[in-house]
Amino acid sequence: MLVYLIGSFAGRTATLLCVLVVALPYLLRRNRLSRGLGLPQEHARPYLRRLWPHFWVGYFILGLSVVHAGTVMGAMGRANGIGIMAATGAIFLLLFEIALGLNLKDERLATRRTVRRLHFWTMAGFAGALGLHLWLNG
Secondary structure, eight states, X not given: OHXXXXXXXXXXXXXXXXXXXXXXXXXXXXXXXXXXXXXXXXXXXOHHHHTHHHHHHHHHHHHHHHHHHHHSGGGGGGSOHHHHHHHHXXXXXXXXXXHHHHHHTOTTOTTHHHHXXXXXXXXXXXXXXXXXXXXXXX
């Protein structure tokens, strides 16, 4: 019972952190949103260096997702199969998302625009798979 409680807490925490990790790049960039929220605009460090919370929250989400998956496996008999497949797809998309993010950390990346778009659309796919999992199994 305690293991299932830990897994449930890990999954819920990871889900909440997903909202934060998606919002961070937009809040740390100089744009209308960050100005409208009154966030400081005089950043001394380059944008990629300011993104360190985005990187680490993403890694933390992966860790929590693995803990969640590993601890709730006993309840899979009662779970919706499509929801489990969506969660499996979300894990693979999260791994791909992190790999893309690691490439984007390279300041000299020649295909930055293409990789950023792919990073964004992978995030959208991940969010969709996560939403389906939560709807069917949440």
